Amino acid sequence: MPFDLQPSLTGDLVAVRPLREDDFAPLYAVASDPLIWEQHPNQDRYEEEVFRAFFRDGVDSGGALAVLDAADGRIIGTSRYGGYDPEADEVEIGWTFLARSHWGGTYNRELKDMMLRHAFRFVGSVAFLVGPDNLRSRRAVEKIGGLLSGTRDGMVLYRIAAGAYA
DSSP states (O other): OOOOSSOOEEOSSEEEEEOOGGGHHHHHHHHTOGGGGTTSSOTTTTSHHHHHHHHHHHHHHTOEEEEEETTTOOEEEEEEEEEEETTTTEEEEEEEEEOGGGOSSHHHHHHHHHHHHHHTTTOSEEEEEEOTTOHHHHHHHHHTTOEEEEEETTEEEEEEEGGGOO
């Protein structure tokens, strides 16, 4: 069975579905908050034209997901599967951001749990690339069991193996 890079998944707090062209306006409404990007390598992503390129890349990737608040169906962010490598038995999860109203761990934790469980149906390892100065994201990946595994392309590389994820 091939890896479904754009599943629809539902949890108690969040739901994900494939990112669509008509998601730009509500997703940009979230992304236009400069504080979301303050530790990110691309700190200007709150600017509309910069975000538009990020959004286009996501739609074109075939792995981008809209993250919705399960309570009201509002778009609260995005995440993505990328770099699927069947020979290495690995996929990457990243490009994630959530509205600050949904920070604090529980929403991101459920999102990543759903995405990891889905990924481990197809691969034995999931990689996360995080900007070295993005301490919020690094802590979040460590909280879900990501183990520091080196660097790649100037980013910090974490991995979670299927057998190590509870």
